Amino acid sequence: MLGRLFRRKSFPLARCLRWELSDELLRWSRDDAWTLRDAVEGTLILGATGSGKTSGSGATIARSYLAAGFGGLVLTAKSDERALWEGYCRETNRSGDLVIVGADTAMRFNFLDHELNRTGSGAGLTENIVTLFSNVMEIRERNAASGGGREDGTFWKQGALKCMRNAVDLVSLATGKVSVPDLVRVVLSAPLSPAQIRDKDWQQGSFCFHCLKEADKRDKSPRQQHDFGVVADYYLLEWVNLAERTRSVIQATFMGWADLLVRGLLRELFCTDTTITPEDVERGRIILVDLPVKEFGEVGQFAQVLWKYAFQRSIERRNVAASSRPVFLWADEAQQFVTSYDHSFQTTCRAARVATVLLSQNYSNFIAALGGNEKARAETDSLLANLNTKILHANGDAVTNEWASRLIGRSRQFLASGNNSYDAEDQWTASLGLDWLGHGGSTTAGFSETFEFEVQPREFTRLRTGGPPQWMVDGIVFQNGRMFEASGRTWLETSFRQRP
Numbered sequence: 001m002l003g004r005l006f007r008r009k010s011f012p013l014a015r016c017l018r019w020e021l022s023d024e025l026l027r028w029s030r031d032d033a034w035t036l037r038d039a040v041e042g043t044l045i046l047g048a049t050g051s052g053k054t055s056g057s058g059a060t061i062a063r064s065y066l067a068a069g070f071g072g073l074v075l076t077a078k079s080d081e082r083a084l085w086e087g088y089c090r091e092t093n094r095s096g097d098l099v100i101v102g103a104d105t106a107m108r109f110n111f112l113d114h115e116l117n118r119t120g121s122g123a124g125l126t127e128n129i130v131t132l133f134s135n136v137m138e139i140r141e142r143n144a145a146s147g148g149g150r151e152d153g154t155f156w157k158q159g160a161l162k163c164m165r166n167a168v169d170l171v172s173l174a175t176g177k178v179s180v181p182d183l184v185r186v187v188l189s190a191p192l193s194p195a196q197i198r199d200k201d202w203q204q205g206s207f208c209f210h211c212l213k214e215a216d217k218r219d220k221s222p223r224q225q226h227d228f229g230v231v232a233d234y235y236l237l238e239w240v241n242l243a244e245r246t247r248s249v250i251q252a253t254f255m256g257w258a259d260l261l262v263r264g265l266l267r268e269l270f271c272t273d274t275t276i277t278p279e280d281v282e283r284g285r286i287i288l289v290d291l292p293v294k295e296f297g298e299v300g301q302f303a304q305v306l307w308k309y310a311f312q313r314s315i316e317r318r319n320v321a322a323s324s325r326p327v328f329l330w331a332d333e334a335q336q337f338v339t340s341y342d343h344s345f346q347t348t349c350r351a352a353r354v355a356t357v358l359l360s361q362n363y364s365n366f367i368a369a370l371g372g373n374e375k376a377r378a379e380t381d382s383l384l385a386n387l388n389t390k391i392l393h394a395n396g397d398a399v400t401n402e403w404a405s406r407l408i409g410r411s412r413q414f415l416a417s418g419n420n421s422y423d424a425e426d427q428w429t430a431s432l433g434l435d436w437l438g439h440g441g442s443t444t445a446g447f448s449e450t451f452e453f454e455v456q457p458r459e460f461t462r463l464r465t466g467g468p469p470q471w472m473v474d475g476i477v478f479q480n481g482r483m484f485e486a487s488g489r490t491w492l493e494t495s496f497r498q499r500p
């Protein structure tokens with residue numbers, strides 16, 4: 001079942017003006033091409049630590065995307081990923097398209113401004129901003145929950161999202177723009193009691209009151225007039241009448257989210273000016289967020305998930321007829337970046353021409369990252385089912401290996417069986433190695449038909465993992481609905497040559 005070695009060929013499509021779904025990106029075997037159509041159906045690469053995911057199949061696919069002129073977003077977990085991609089871009093003549101977003105570069109993305117300018121102050125703005133926050137904050141909540149087993153925060157989260165929704169509306173109605181520091185000022189200066197609303201000193205010092213006054217004065221469309229009524233009711237009736245503890249927990253939850261963005265690196269990267277936007281990938285830019293989680297911890301994770309979500313939303317809105325360049329979303333150590341939005345995004349990738357590539361050690365990583373419960377399992381199954389090409393490298397994880405065997409499926413197999421029986425005398429001759437003397441025992445042989453795994457779980461433990469002297473990485477490629485020419489099966493064992 002060993003796949004033949006062959007020279008993989010990448011096709012230099014970088015200068016093409018049009019991309020066809022039938023364009024070939026690489027070959028798994030001499031007769032099995034992998035096309036753009038396959039790529040935009042998503043790819044999952046699983047294998048144990050050191051099994052050759054990054055340097056084997058990952059490197060092969062990355063080079064093929066770059067050579068074909070894809071734009072893309074690269075999320076990073078490890079510190080060496082920037083150098084790795086700089087190398088890939090050099091080899092494929094794409095260095096000019098690589099944009100590094102990081103602590104030592106000047107690339108900035110003001111996500112709120114971007115959202116505001118994109119849609120004007122029209123419908124959807126507030127909800128987009130609130131959803132963006134809520135998605136990114138999922139990471140924080142998850143980290144907090146795994147660190148300390150917090151109580152279920154759904155109620156407070158809903159309260160904080162409502163608080164944010166009203167703050168976004170109020171600030172945009174009053175000032176025509178939205179910034180995180182202004183949202184924070186509104187929330188911190190909202191009235192605490194009906195009496196306070198009438199207090200002149202409070203009125204003078206409260207940014208919230210100032211915004212209410214400004215928004216009231218401004219010319220408003222009928223919809224804005226309606227929104228203003230809702231916002232005014234929230235601050236002047238609802239907020240002041242909340243129980244003290246409820247209000248302070250909602251405020252603390254909101255501040256927990258916003259605080260990260262009003263100081264330090266995240267403020268600089270996301271709340272100042274804009275020099276790069278997610279739409280730039282459609283023009284062939286390769287945006288690498290060089291804030292590896294291993295080095296920058298939660299700040300790095302937060303920044304990358306924010307970029308990922310902004311990218312997903314922007315690319316989903318693209319008009320493929322006018323802008324057909326394929327783009328990729330690359331996440332090595334993908335469990336660091338998955339959120340519950342991903343499985344729904346993945347269903348739209350084909351239409352939006354997004355080639356997602358997720359690399360991780362095992363199946364359970366995704367479930368753990370998404371919360372570890374039944375919902376997480378359902379989201380994981382949906383996400384992985386929508387990554388149509390699966391490349392499985394060496395793995396010692398029984399859960400993953402069994403999952404992979406089940407995925408590939410069972411087939412009818414014929415097992416040969418044989419049996420010899422001896423009587424007591426014959427055992428004596430046999431023990432002397434004198435079988436040829438003959439014996440009076442009986443021999444039975446036959447074939448039995450069983451329904452067995454096509455690839456047994458143990459097969460995944462014996463794949464090569466690269467390194468000297470051969471520098472070869474083995475992997476089993478599975479594509480739902482495909483029959484590989486080289487194997488005549490739905491799966492193919494193939495090999496990748498590392499470039500040490």
Ligand SMILES: Nc1ncnc2c1ncn2[C@@H]1O[C@H](COP(=O)(O)OP(=O)(O)OP(=O)(O)O)[C@@H](O)[C@H]1O
Nearest residue numbers: 047048049050051052053054055056465466467500
């Ligand atoms: N440039 C290199 N020089 C020497 N050995 C290498 C090189 N690149 C990779 N290897 C070896 O090849 C094997 C596969 O490495 P690789 O980094 O691709 O694994 P991986 O599956 O991505 O692991 P991880 O889950 O830790 O990211 C490892 O044993 C590694 O030590």
Ligand SMILES: [Mg+2]
Nearest residue numbers: 053054055332
């Ligand atoms: Mg790796």
